[in-house]
Amino acid sequence: xxxxxxxxxxxxxxxxxxxxxxxxxxxxxxxxxxxxxxxxxxxxxxxxxxxxxxxxxxxxxxxxxxxxxxxxxxxxxxxxxxxxxxxxxxxxxxxxxxxxxxxxxxxxxxxxxxxxxxxxxxxxxxxxxxxxxxxxxxxxxxxxxxxxxxxxxxxxxxxxxxxxxxxxxxxxxxxxxxxxxxxxxxxxxxxxxxxxxxxxxxxxxxxxxxxxxxxxxxxxxxxxxx
Amino acid sequence: xxxxxxxxxxxxxxxxxxxxxxxxxxxxxxxxxxxxxxxxxxxxxxxxxxxxxxxxxxxxxxxxxxxxxxxxxxxxxxxxxxxxxxxxxxxxxxxxxxxxxxxxxxxxxxxxxxxxxxxx
Numbered sequence: 001x002x003x004x005x006x007x008x009x010x011x012x013x014x015x016x017x018x019x020x021x022x023x024x025x026x027x028x029x030x031x032x033x034x035x036x037x038x039x040x041x042x043x044x045x046x047x048x049x050x051x052x053x054x055x056x057x058x059x060x061x062x063x064x065x066x067x068x069x070x071x072x073x074x075x076x077x078x079x080x081x082x083x084x085x086x087x088x089x090x091x092x093x094x095x096x097x098x099x100x101x102x103x104x105x106x107x108x109x110x111x112x113x114x115x116x117x118x119x120x121x122x123x124x125x126x127x128x129x130x131x132x133x134x135x136x137x138x139x140x141x142x143x144x145x146x147x148x149x150x151x152x153x154x155x156x157x158x159x160x161x162x163x164x165x166x167x168x169x170x171x172x173x174x175x176x177x178x179x180x181x182x183x184x185x186x187x188x189x190x191x192x193x194x195x196x197x198x199x200x201x202x203x204x205x206x207x208x209x210x211x212x213x214x215x216x217x218x219x220x221x222x223x224x225x226x
Numbered sequence: 227x228x229x230x231x232x233x234x235x236x237x238x239x240x241x242x243x244x245x246x247x248x249x250x251x252x253x254x255x256x257x258x259x260x261x262x263x264x265x266x267x268x269x270x271x272x273x274x275x276x277x278x279x280x281x282x283x284x285x286x287x288x289x290x291x292x293x294x295x296x297x298x299x300x301x302x303x304x305x306x307x308x309x310x311x312x313x314x315x316x317x318x319x320x321x322x323x324x325x326x327x328x329x330x331x332x333x334x335x336x337x338x339x340x341x342x343x344x345x346x
Contacts, residue, residue, distance in 0.1 A: 038330075058330045058331060058333075059330050059333065060326050060327075060330050061326055061329065061330070062322075062326060064322070064323045064326055064327075065323075068323045068326075068327070071327070072327045072330055072331065075327060075331060076331060079331070169320065171319060171320070171323055219316070
């Protein structure tokens with residue numbers, strides 16, 4: 001089984017080298033692990049840091065948003081005929097050992113889309129993050145009918161079937177909920193696996209801004225009403 | 227006899243109609259779009275030349291004055307146009323992203339090759 005790990009990055013030069021080097025080169029029950037970094041128009045030294053780490057780069061000439069970067073990574077994985085795609089944030093928020101945990105249900109053919117949930121067994125979650133996520137989960141349930149404990153998680157795994165069928169249009173943070181809708185629309189099996197989130201001052205600064213919720217929600221509504 | 231404001235508004239409406247005609251002739255806008263704008267500006271023209279018409283329409287809708295109904299209709303129309311423009315901008319964003327994605331995917335191997343070359 002071939003696994004492609006997609007790491008979207010935007011101005012992550014202080015941490016990206018360390019994050020990339022921490023990603024496992026081998027994962028149990030898989031034959032090949034291919035890491036692709038999607039540089040989403042970074043204006044700092046991210047590109048040279050990724051090159052120093054020696055990873056494949058797909059480079060967006062200008063910033064197009066997290067959703068667009070993930071979609072580019074998935075397109076790359078499709079071309080490479082990946083059996084499993086994992087999305088992994090470049091800000092150091094995820095525990096690399098969780099990758100193995102989230103791909104296990106796909107290997108065992110129990111799920112097509114696995115969400116690494118930061119809130120399923122939550123500990124030390126900042127209050128603002130907790131409420132923001134609760135609101136996003138509520139909206140996802142209200143409009144898309146998908147119940148989840150972490151609709152905005154950056155650590156996800158897609159089966160080959162999911163890679164082919166899921167087609168989302170959201171280019172910024174709004175794509176996260178759309179992935180769940182697409183999975184539901186295509187009758188894909190969704191599973192949640194508890195993961196550990198590493199909240200550092202850096203990852204908090206780089207993650208979703210609380211005020212981003214308003215434009216994200218507006219875009220979400222426009223897409224529904226158009 | 228026309229009042230000063232009527233003459234000014236007439237000039238604006240005629241100018242707007244001429245712009246719609248020219249853009250249609252150039253093929254910048256579709257005939258459907260031109261029809262929509264002609265309709266809007268001709269309605270404005272009628273309102274300017276025969277202000278009593280707007281009062282009659284206002285009475286029909288149960289609104290006090292002719293000017294009020296124009297303001298209400300204009301507001302609704304503006305909101306709709308803003309929404310259409312927002313959707314159009316979103317479509318443009320998607321098209322830009324598509325181009326960026328295609329370029330990035332065709333160039334990903336080149337970046338890797340260049341990196342190997344620079345190491346040598």
